[in-house]
Amino acid sequence: MTSAQPQIDPRDLLAQMHLIRAYEEAIVAGSTAGTVPGTCTSVGQEAAAVGVVNALAADDLILTNHRSAGHLLARGADPGRLLAEVMGRSDGYCGGRSGSLHISVRELGVVLTSTIVGAELALAPGVALAQTMRNQPGIVVCFFGDGAACEGSFHESLNLAALWNLPILYVCENNQWQAFVHRREAMSREHVSSWAQSYGIAASTVDGNDVSAVLAAATNAAAQVRASQRPYLLETWTYRTRGHFEPDDQAYVDPAERAAWLARDPIAMCRDRLVAAGNLSELAATDLATRSRDRIAEALAFAAASPYPAPEALTQHVYA
Amino acid sequence: MPVLTLNDAIGAALAEEMRHDPRVLIFGEGVATKRQDLVREFGGRRVRNTPLAEGIIAGTAVGAAGNGLRPVIDLLFAPFLCYAMDELVNSAGKLRFLSGGQFSFPLVTLAMTGAGWGVGAQHNHNLEAWFVHSPGLKVVMPSTPADAKALLKSAIRDDNPVVFFLDIGLLYTPGDVPDGEHCIPLGQAAVRRAGDDVTLVSYGKTVHGCLEAAETLAGQGISAEVIDLRSLKPLDEATILASVTRTGRLVVVHEANRLCGVGAEIAAQAAEKCFASLRAPVTRLGGPDAPVAASYPLEQAFVPQAASIAATAASLCARQAA
Structure with a gap:
């Protein structure tokens, strides 16, 4: 059902964030060792992904981008098949053609993933139009960053979605970085949500490192989109604590700014809150982290054992 | 109809x-x-x-x-x-x-x-x-x-x-335009006029220039085949190559810039696959490497016209006769 969301155990949210962190750390270690290609990691942004995805219904559709691991894992993607995709193996969700940058998993409703910054915004209105015209109940959730918000496609997308009453939940993960340029150098305003309001689209900004706050805000936003069949823009205010892609020495990053955000690590914040409230023992918290790392180790072994695609794959699926 | x-x-x-x-x-x-x-x-x-x-x-x-x-x-x-x-x-x-x-x-x-x-x-x-x-x-x-x-x-x-x-x-x-359900598969060229001496391959409005040229050439005793590509991808290579193999001469005509245009691909295909059959160099007629001007005579001059198509085809045929 697409209306009321089931009660979500905050410990599940913590477990999902741990899994994403373990996945990204395995990629970082692998890329350092030369066994896994470098990717655009989402380290530091786990709460923004987990909070939003857990607010969605099974029949909602998600458009994401190059920094997609959090969205995919929170949606239930198999880390083994994801890592196989990253490593260009045949068991990857896209048969190894995508690599890390454009992973779609249609069976999970993660569709038309594009790595061209802003393309997800250009595609979202059409996906939503098709949902409406085909009388499908699911709303469309479009993840993008502050970088994409500076593309023309952001403004064209919001204008059309408002004009045509399209059920799109725009989620801007404002992670403060547009590749190697700080958001301050690239945006005339601080918040993307303020731009949405000028298109007549309801919008809000939430602390993107507080998973409970993101879940609450996204649940409310998704409910508004469902009820109104109108777009809504949720901005999750967060920080990309690693580089644009691996490896990246981050020499261009202000150490004080990064340190301030690391002190607000979304996983530590969630864990400490659960422990302090007596909802999670120290032992259980440590066990969650360990189990995530174990699961990723298994996934990595699966991916490494998966064969590379056969040469015929070079020209398969070009045309329907 | x-x-x-x-x-x-x-x-x-x-x-x-x-x-x-x-x-x-x-x-x-x-x-x-x-x-x-x-x-x-x-x-x-x-x-x-x-x-x-x-x-x-x-x-x-x-x-x-x-x-x-x-x-x-x-x-x-x-x-x-x-x-x-x-x-x-x-x-x-x-x-x-x-x-x-x-x-x-x-x-x-x-x-x-x-x-x-x-x-x-x-x-x-x-x-x-x-x-x-x-x-x-x-x-x-x-x-x-x-x-x-x-x-x-x-x-x-x-x-x-x-x-x-x-x-x-x-x-x-x-x-x-025929009434009713009528679909032409993409990738199927049309032979607009059958001929034996030279193949004229084109699409869009220059197909009509080719047909006019073929009429002129007929008056000179030259039989030109005119192929209308209709779809550029998929490209009906079979129809083009079969014709060129038979006539031994190919002129590719389009309004688009000649440089790296569709004609370049067709010329390359003919060179690669029909080399032994060619009796004259493959020739392309197309627009110059220039933006199109608004002025009517300049706009028209951009487009290969029937007279130049006929002259080109005739020179290829004369070359063989010589």
């Missing part, structure tokens, strides 16, 4: 396909304004005006096609496709492959181009070769109203993105 202009033939194809399949819809700049008959029959949900923003029109079409609809979009003039390149080339052309075949993008992009209205290079630019060079896309450019209708019906039914160019110079030329 009904006589329709190419523009009316496009309208007829749209109406038939919208009746045929409820997933078909059309939107773009002024689509609802210009095609009131479609609005009356199918309603404003399936026939939509849009903001004048080609990127989001194309992006919306790609998103809708990837999620179960079969959109047709009208981007007006071909140079405006530059605003839609990311959506057509990077999304429609690549996301099926990159996703391992999880999605298909059945969409048609209409765009006008070519000499005829004196609109200058920002409205007239035969850039069809760009899209031939982009994997995942099909490219069509008809030369008659009957073909325009039958090819558009096939393009709408195709599960791939099709860029469908309309030659401005042919839009209001009437022609016989």
Whole structure:
């Protein structure tokens, strides 16, 4: 059902964030060792992904981008098949053609993933139009960053979605970085949500490192989109604590700014809150982290054992 | 047989396909304004005006096609496709492959181009070769109203993105259009005139220049075969190569810039696959490496004309006789 969301155990949210962190750390270690290609990691942004995805219904559709691991894992993607995709193996969700940058998993409703910054915004209105015209109940959730918000496609997308009453939940993960340029150098305003309001689209900004706050805000936003069949823009205010892609020495990053955000690590914040409230023992918290790392180790072994695609794959699926 | 202009033939194809399949819809700049008959029959949900923003029109079409609809979009003039390149080339052309075949993008992009209205290079630019060079896309450019209708019906039914160019110079030329369900498969060229001495390959309005040239050549005792490609991708190599193998002479004619145009590919194919049959150098006639001017005589001078096509073909035949 697409209306009321089931009660979500905050410990599940913590477990999902741990899994994403373990996945990204395995990629970082692998890329350092030369066994896994470098990717655009989402380290530091786990709460923004987990909070939003857990607010969605099974029949909602998600458009994401190059920094997609959090969205995919929170949606239930198999880390083994994801890592196989990253490593260009045949068991990857896209048969190894995508690599890390454009992973779609249609069976999970993660569709038309594009790595061209802003393309997800250009595609979202059409996906939503098709949902409406085909009388499908699911709303469309479009993840993008502050970088994409500076593309023309952001403004064209919001204008059309408002004009045509399209059920799109725009989620801007404002992670403060547009590749190697700080958001301050690239945006005339601080918040993307303020731009949405000028298109007549309801919008809000939430602390993107507080998973409970993101879940609450996204649940409310998704409910508004469902009820109104109108777009809504949720901005999750967060920080990309690693580089644009691996490896990246981050020499261009202000150490004080990064340190301030690391002190607000979304996983530590969630864990400490659960422990302090007596909802999670120290032992259980440590066990969650360990189990995530174990699961990723298994996934990595699966991916490494998966064969590379056969040469015929070079020209398969070009045309329907 | 009904006589329709190419523009009316496009309208007829749209109406038939919208009746045929409820997933078909059309939107773009002024689509609802210009095609009131479609609005009356199918309603404003399936026939939509849009903001004048080609990127989001194309992006919306790609998103809708990837999620179960079969959109047709009208981007007006071909140079405006530059605003839609990311959506057509990077999304429609690549996301099926990159996703391992999880999605298909059945969409048609209409765009006008070519000499005829004196609109200058920002409205007239035969850039069809760009899209031939982009994997995942099909490219069509008809030369008659009957073909325009039958090819558009096939393009709408195709599960791939099709860029469908309309030659401005042919839009209001009437022609016989057969009634009823008539589809021409994409990738099937038409032999417009059979001949033995030289093969003239073209598409769009220069097909008519080739036919006129063939008539002139006949008066000189030269029998020219005229092939209308109709679709540039897929390209009907078999028809071209069979003809060239027989005639031993090939002139490729198009309005688009000669440099890296579709003609270059056809010339290369002939050189690679029919070398032993060639009795004269393969020759291309096309526009110069220059933007198109608005001035009528300059606009016309951009386009290979019947006289130069005939002279070129005749010189190839004379070369063999010498």
